Amino acid sequence: MSRGLINTRTLARYIIRERKIDASLDAVISAIRRYELGRCDRIFEDAHRMMTQIIAISTKSPLADISLIKDIEIQKLLPQLFSVIRYNQGAVLRVIQTDESIKILLDEKNLEEVKSFFRKVKS
Numbered sequence: 001m002s003r004g005l006i007n008t009r010t011l012a013r014y015i016i017r018e019r020k021i022d023a024s025l026d027a028v029i030s031a032i033r034r035y036e037l038g039r040c041d042r043i044f045e046d047a048h049r050m051m052t053q054i055i056a057i058s059t060k061s062p063l064a065d066i067s068l069i070k071d072i073e074i075q076k077l078l079p080q081l082f083s084v085i086r087y088n089q090g091a092v093l094r095v096i097q098t099d100e101s102i103k104i105l106l107d108e109k110n111l112e113e114v115k116s117f118f119r120k121v122k123s
Contacts, residue, residue, distance in 0.1 A: 008029050008032050008033065009025070009029060011032055012025055012028040012029045012032055013025065015028055015032075016028055062108050063092065063105050063106065063107065063108065064105070064106055064107070064108045064110075064111040065103060065104070065105055066103070066104040066106070066111075066114065066115070067101045067102070067103050067104075068101060068102045068103075068104065068118070069100075069101060069102075070097070070098070070099075070100055070101050070102050074102060074118075075102070077118070078095060078102070080117075081093070081095075081104075081114065081117060084110070084113055084114060084117055085106065085110060085114075091106070091107055091109075091110055092105065092106055092107050093105070093106050093110075094106070
């Protein structure tokens with residue numbers, strides 16, 4: 001409302017319909033007029049300030065998917081895998097454990113390095 005996107009009467013109708021409020025249109029309009037609009041503006045300003053502090057939001061593609069047999073040896077090696085991935089350069093590593101396997105999702109650029117890590121360990 002403070003930004004002029006909706007008027008009081010339209011907002012009151014929307015609130016009554018969506019919230020299924022048993023009140024007259026005038027009663028809801030009266031309640032809206034008493035509501036402190038500046039409070040909402042501060043909430044939006046705080047959210048905007050927080051969002052501008054985020055360095056980067058990205059979706060990663062393509063990701064590689066490695067499935068490993070779930071055994072004790074692999075589970076002991078997983079913590080060492082985290083030292084191979086360079087998070088400060090934006091690398092992605094996700095480890096998902098299922099009943100029978102362990103899935104590793106990572107950037108394709110790190111695929112060969114991770115595969116060689118497990119080859120060296122198995123040797």
